[in-house]
Amino acid sequence: xxxxxxxxxxxxxxxxxxxxxxxxxxxxxxxxxxxxxxxxxxxxxxxxxxxxxxxxxxxxxxxxxxxxxxxxxxxxxxxxxxxxxxxxxxxxxxxxxxxxxxxxxxxxxxxxxxxxxxxxxxxxxxxxxxxxxxxxxxxxxxxxxxxxxxxxxxxxxxxxxxxxxxxxxxxxxxxxxxxxxxxxxxxxxxxxxxxxxxxxxxxxxxxxxxxxxxxxxxxxxxxxxxxxxxxxxxxxxxxxxxxxxxxxxxxxxxxxxxxxxxxxxxxxxxxxxxxxxxxxxxxxxxxxxxxxxxxxxxxxxxxxxxxxxxxxxxxxxxxxxxxxxxxxxxxxxxxxxxxxxxxxxxxxxxxxxxxxxxxxxxxxxxxxxxxxxxxxxxxxxxxxxxxxxxxxxxxxxxxxxxxxxxxxxxxxxxxxxxxxxxxxxxxxxxxxxxxxxxxxxxxxxxxxxxxxxxxxxxxxxxxxxxxxxxxxxxxxxxxxxxxxxxxxxxxxxxxxxxxxxxxxxxxxxxxxxxxxxxxxxxx
Amino acid sequence: xxxxxxxxxxxxxxxxxxxxxxxxxxxxxxxxxxxxxxxxxxxxxxxxxxxxxxxxxxxxxxxxxxxxxxxxxxxxxxxxxxxxxxxxxxxxxxxxxxxxxxxxxxxxxxxxxxxxxxxxxxxxxxxxxxxxxxxxxxxxxxxxxxxxxxxxxxxxxxxxxxxxxxxxxxxxxxxxxxxxxxxxxxxxxxxxxxxxxxxxxxxxxxxxxxxxxxxxxxxxxxxxxxxxxxxxxxxxxxxxxxxxxxxxxxxxxxxxxxxxxxxxxxxxxxxxxxxxxxxxxxxxxxxxxxxxxxxxxxxxxxxxxxxxxxxxxxxxxxxxxxxxxxxxxxxxxxxxxxxxxxxxxx
Ligand SMILES: [Zn+2]
Ligand SMILES: [Zn+2]
Numbered sequence: 001x002x003x004x005x006x007x008x009x010x011x012x013x014x015x016x017x018x019x020x021x022x023x024x025x026x027x028x029x030x031x032x033x034x035x036x037x038x039x040x041x042x043x044x045x046x047x048x049x050x051x052x053x054x055x056x057x058x059x060x061x062x063x064x065x066x067x068x069x070x071x072x073x074x075x076x077x078x079x080x081x082x083x084x085x086x087x088x089x090x091x092x093x094x095x096x097x098x099x100x101x102x103x104x105x106x107x108x109x110x111x112x113x114x115x116x117x118x119x120x121x122x123x124x125x126x127x128x129x130x131x132x133x134x135x136x137x138x139x140x141x142x143x144x145x146x147x148x149x150x151x152x153x154x155x156x157x158x159x160x161x162x163x164x165x166x167x168x169x170x171x172x173x174x175x176x177x178x179x180x181x182x183x184x185x186x187x188x189x190x191x192x193x194x195x196x197x198x199x200x201x202x203x204x205x206x207x208x209x210x211x212x213x214x215x216x217x218x219x220x221x222x223x224x225x226x227x228x229x230x231x232x233x234x235x236x237x238x239x240x241x242x243x244x245x246x247x248x249x250x251x252x253x254x255x256x257x258x259x260x261x262x263x264x265x266x267x268x269x270x271x272x273x274x275x276x277x278x279x280x281x282x283x284x285x286x287x288x289x290x291x292x293x294x295x296x297x298x299x300x301x302x303x304x305x306x307x308x309x310x311x312x313x314x315x316x317x318x319x320x321x322x323x324x325x326x327x328x329x330x331x332x333x334x335x336x337x338x339x340x341x342x343x344x345x346x347x348x349x350x351x352x353x354x355x356x357x358x359x360x361x362x363x364x365x366x367x368x369x370x371x372x373x374x375x376x377x378x379x380x381x382x383x384x385x386x387x388x389x390x391x392x393x394x395x396x397x398x399x400x401x402x403x404x405x406x407x408x409x410x411x412x413x414x415x416x417x418x419x420x421x422x423x424x425x426x427x428x429x430x431x432x433x434x435x436x437x438x439x440x441x442x443x444x445x446x447x448x449x450x451x452x453x454x455x456x457x458x459x460x461x462x463x464x465x466x467x468x469x470x471x472x473x474x475x476x477x478x479x480x481x482x483x484x485x486x487x488x489x490x491x492x493x494x495x496x497x498x499x500x501x502x503x504x505x506x507x508x509x510x511x512x513x514x515x516x517x518x519x520x521x522x523x
Numbered sequence: 524x525x526x527x528x529x530x531x532x533x534x535x536x537x538x539x540x541x542x543x544x545x546x547x548x549x550x551x552x553x554x555x556x557x558x559x560x561x562x563x564x565x566x567x568x569x570x571x572x573x574x575x576x577x578x579x580x581x582x583x584x585x586x587x588x589x590x591x592x593x594x595x596x597x598x599x600x601x602x603x604x605x606x607x608x609x610x611x612x613x614x615x616x617x618x619x620x621x622x623x624x625x626x627x628x629x630x631x632x633x634x635x636x637x638x639x640x641x642x643x644x645x646x647x648x649x650x651x652x653x654x655x656x657x658x659x660x661x662x663x664x665x666x667x668x669x670x671x672x673x674x675x676x677x678x679x680x681x682x683x684x685x686x687x688x689x690x691x692x693x694x695x696x697x698x699x700x701x702x703x704x705x706x707x708x709x710x711x712x713x714x715x716x717x718x719x720x721x722x723x724x725x726x727x728x729x730x731x732x733x734x735x736x737x738x739x740x741x742x743x744x745x746x747x748x749x750x751x752x753x754x755x756x757x758x759x760x761x762x763x764x765x766x767x768x769x770x771x772x773x774x775x776x777x778x779x780x781x782x783x784x785x786x787x788x789x790x791x792x793x794x795x796x797x798x799x800x801x802x803x804x805x806x807x808x809x810x811x812x813x814x815x816x817x818x819x820x821x822x823x824x825x826x827x828x829x830x831x832x833x834x835x836x837x838x839x840x841x842x843x844x845x846x847x848x849x850x851x852x853x854x855x856x857x858x859x860x861x862x863x864x865x866x867x868x869x
Contacts, residue, residue: 012790013799065669066841072834073670077789086670086788128672132790411768417780417797418768465795 001126003031004039004100005133012144015413020146024154028181035100037176040155042100042137044148045250047175049107050115052138054080060116060123064089081139085132088123097125101176103134149248159184164201164385167249171199197235197243199251200268200315200323201385205375205392213356220380222327223351223359224312226373226394228285228481229274230292234309234345235316236265244273255294258302259309262344267337270313270383271348275305282310285495286483311338312348312375315383323383327391330383363397372480373397399478400520401500403511405433406473409455411465412440419448420455420467423499425475426490429514433471434490436517442478442498451502471508476501482520492517526658527824527845530635534628534659536849541637541661541828545630546607548577550637551854558595560612561586562639563623564702567854577607579614581622581737585702588729599624601650617641618652619806620703621734627655635659636820637828642805643812644676647710648703648739652816660822661849664830665807666785673785673809679802680711686779686800687757694755694775695800698764698782701727703806705761706734708783709741711804712759720745722755724762724771752776768797785809817844829854 007027014020024043028036041047061070061084070087077083098106103122110118119138123131136142152170156163161184169191173180182188232252236242242263244253253260256273275291277283283305290305291297314334315323322330331350338347351374353359363374373396381391404425412421422440426433443451454473461468478500485493492514533544540552548558555572562568562578564585569578575595576583583596599605599614601624606612614624619640626637636657643652666673687695699705705727712721720743723731731741747760755775766772767780782798785805793801808816813835817825825839825846832848839846 013794013801015797015799066838068837069669069834072831072837073668076668076831077670078791082790083670086672087668128674411797413797418770418772 001097001100001103001122001130001134003027004035004042005126005130007039008133008136008142008144009129011146014145015417017150020150021154021157024146024151025158028155028158028184033178033181034176037178037181038100038104040151040177041175042142043144043146043151046148047104047137049104049137050112051140052115052119052135054139056116057081057084057119057135057139060084060120061088063120081135082132084123085128085135088128088131090124097127097130098122103137104175147248148250152249155180155184165190167199167201168385169193169198170249171197171243171245171251197237197241199235199243199245199249200233201249202231202233202247202270203313203383203385203392204387205394206387206389208376208393208395210360216356218354218356218359220378221376222331222379223353223362224348224375224377225351225371226375226396227272227274227282227310227348228372229272229282229288229310232271232273232309233315234259234263234269234271234311236263236267236269238264238266240264255291255297256307257297258307259344262342265337265342266318267314268316269309269311269334269345270315271309271311271345273307273309276308284483285481286485286493306344308344308346310346310348313383326380326382327377328379359395363395371397396480399480399496399500400482401476401478402427402436402517402520403474403503403506404436404477405471405508405511406451406455406469406475407433407435407471409451409467409469416448419452421448421452423451423475425477427512427514427517428509429490434514436488436490436492436514437477437479437494437497439475439477439497439499442500443502447502474503474506474508474511475499476503482517484521490514490517492521525823526633529631530633530659533630534635534661536851540851541849543607543610543628543630545609546612546628548607550626551639553854558607560607560626562617562626562637563619564589565620565640565700568639577605577612579622579624581733582624584733584736585622585730588733604629615653615655616650618643618646618649621649621706621737621739623649623703625653625655627657633658635661636822637661638663638816640665640807641816642808643816644673646707646806647714648706648734654816654819656821658823659826660817660820660824661826661828662813662817662835663807663854664813664827664832664835666805666809667813667827667831667835669810669834671785671788671805671809672811673788673805674803676707676711676804677715679783679804680708680715683712683759683781683800683802684715684717686781687759690779691757692777693757694778695759696767696772696775696778696780697759697761697802698767698780698784698798699727699761700784700806701730701763704783704804706731706739706741707806708761708802708804709744710739713740713742717759718742719758722747722750722758722760724760724766726763726766727761814838814842817842 010023073087074083152166156166179191183190231247233245242260243251244256244259246252274282275287287305314330376393378391404427406423407426408424409420410422412419424435424438426435455469458469458472459467460470477497479494479497481495483493535542539549539554539556541550548560549556550560551562551568552559557574559573560577561582564582569586571590576593577597580598586593601614601616604611604613610630613627615627617623617625617639628635634657636655640663641652699708709721722745779799781800781802783802783804787793787801787803825844827835827848828851836846836848
């Protein structure tokens with residue numbers, strides 16, 4: 001537990017990705033099995049242990065401390081795990097603190113009633129950092145700035161393995177991942193991929209600019225609409241226990257039981273997850289967001305925001321791996337497969353074109369109706385994991401822009417911690433500015449310095465790391481779409497906002513009005 | 524009448540601070556007064572512009588360094604009673620920073636002790652806190668929550684040195700208050716065997732020179748100003764906490780940002796400041812030490828000056844010691860809410 005606690009404690013303060021990878025590699029190299037595998041699972045969100053409810057932990061604390069003092073402390077610290085870790089009496093016996101493996105295995109083997117007693121005993125044995133790590137683990141969701149993908153990347157880097165290989169195997173294995181560590185340390189063979197519903201790494205596209213088309217022959221390519229949903233892989237199962245995986249490889253099946261119920265087939269499909277709007281048109285992305293990141297879904301949710309997958313590729317059919325086939329052949333197999341109508345699945349059409357100019361016109365028409373541009377795919381390209389250069393391109397439509405006024409600036413993180421680099425901007429409603437979004441990229445380092453100086457010189461109020469500024473700096477903000485939102489005072493939310501230009505020349509009073517932005521709302 | 528009520532008749536909270544009527548002086552006044560008695564040199568306790576000042580010799584020197592020579596300055600020695608008006612005042616070491624003192628006030632057979640800021644841990648840069656039994660103990664409460672339990676400072680210094688080994692190419696930028704913390708960190712580093720030159724932000728130079736004058740060996744110190752960037756790679760640079768997020772810090776190349784403060788015990792506070800390496804090193808008593816001190820001093824009553832008064836008053840009440848908060852305003856210890864500017868905030 002000591003190594004895992006030290007790792008979490010270092011990760012939480014480490015701003016850089018490379019620094020995090022270095023810390024993780026060090027942990028894998030110096031921590032024995034099965035602890036490191038449980039640690040990896042905890043970071044990647046695959047470690048399944050009985051979780052402790054906050055109320056139970058609070059109760060446990062009051063058996064050891066004055067409830068009034070606990071209340072003052074919790075109020076001051078603001079985080080339950082940290083409050084308990086810091087105020088648990090005793091400096092940690094620490095003679096032989098429990099290992100992570102011991103904790104995980106004991107919890108799994110114990111009855112529910114025994115858990116509070118076990119936790120109390122471990123809290124007595126651990127020091128403050130160990131207690132904090134244990135409580136983080138028990139309350140679920142470590143939130144220390146390490147994604148599942150980063151954890152897997154660290155394993156790949158450390159073991160000199162291919163990340164795509166790890167992702168393909170990942171869902172067939174469980175913590176403590178001893179087979180994977182043996183493989184990474186060259187002590188064992190590459191573990192076999194298991195089962196028809198294992199995750200297969202995605203093939204990804206590269207962005208393309210208009211001037212790059214001259215070098216390409218339109219006859220080599222086909223086009224598809226680029227849908228504004230989330231990319232998913234559906235591994236069907238005739239038993240009704242298929243899987244839906246997100247781009248990260250995360251299994252999101254539990255969130256989309258409507259898709260799983262319809263995925264009673266023996267195939268692995270690649271497509272876009274969308275919510276059905278009017279007729280067969282996709283609803284705005286905001287509707288899909290209602291369905292995302294939910295552990296439990298209600299019937300009502302499903303009826304109100306029915307999910308479906310618009311399919312554009314097939315990777316496996318009846319156990320046969322189709323990924324080595326050229327796109328054209330896979331598409332024939334896909335068309336045949338989709339000839340059978342299925343709930344929650346439809347086919348993404350191929351868009352015909354002869355010349356790049358014709359395609360350009362099509363792209364211009366792609367605004368609205370859930371599209372965000374075009375995809376270009378080489379007819380002869382096999383399905384290659386990762387982001388190969390050349391076979392697939394995405395050609396996003398031109399962004400929308402709005403001239404907005406800088407309202408608040410917040411200090412950034414890591415290298416940017418001495419700069420005000422995160423900006424909240426707004427537009428005018430009558431005489432008042434209403435915030436419509438936040439942006440923290442799109443400007444150069446030199447521009448960042450200029451804005452930073454301007455913010456410091458035009459501060460009207462300070463709230464911790466945030467400064468309110470007088471209305472004086474106009475930012476041209478580019479974004480992919482505007483949507484209705486109840487979360488913002490303005491009633492509007494922007495997709496992928498970024499600063500496209502600093503309008504030092506433009507008086508704040510001449511920035512855009514809210515009603516102008518409202519006209520850009522889709523759906 | 525009980526002793527606490529009697530002391531309350533001659534030791535009162537006024538807008539300028541705590542006033543001892545029989546001696547006609549104010550303790551650590553926040554606005555200019557005729558006669559000030561100062562516990563220690565931190566900016567929220569020692570301010571300029573008073574008619575006369577009674578303090579230890581190092582505290583007077585610190586004030587002179589900050590505000591220029593003080594009119595009517597009178598130096599007190601530890602343990603030697605001084606008559607002021609109708610009462611006796613004795614300065615007793617508080618173990619907080621160089622020159623810091625508790626004030627033992629005696630009048631009409633009753634004794635009140637004003638702790639000022641204090642700590643109980645060993646500090647090689649100043650004499651240790653001395654326990655003085657009294658009727659009323661007037662204590663600070665900066666870290667008066669059970670979550671504050673300062674770890675051993677040697678362990679914290681070891682973490683700094685470990686980080687220097689893991690990131691040997693990076694500059695380790697350590698935020699530390701100009702008075703007390705900076706010198707303590709330097710001496711602790713020397714004790715841990717770190718003998719390389721330590722680089723200083725300009726705002727720390729004066730206090731370090733003053734500590735040296737009082738015989739504290741700090742080893743080789745060098746100003747950052749004028750050093751080429753490359754020379755700072757792999758070195759320790761000390762600066763005031765405000766400078767960590769100030770434009771000044773940008774001249775460092777990929778620094779590891781560290782901060783030495785008792786507040787670093789709380790992860791969110793450290794994270795909020797963008798600190799990568801929080802060092803929990805405090806010049807104040809932690810929760811257990813505050814309670815332990817009251818047990819040793821055995822006062823009839825405790826008054827609490829500044830900090831987290833409610834929690835301490837509650838815990839003392841449970842212990843059977845009558846306690847009340849004085850709610851003094853204007854004292855802000857190691858407060859890191861103000862993040863900008865290079866002026867050392869006390
Ligand atoms: Zn102080
Ligand atoms: Zn103070």
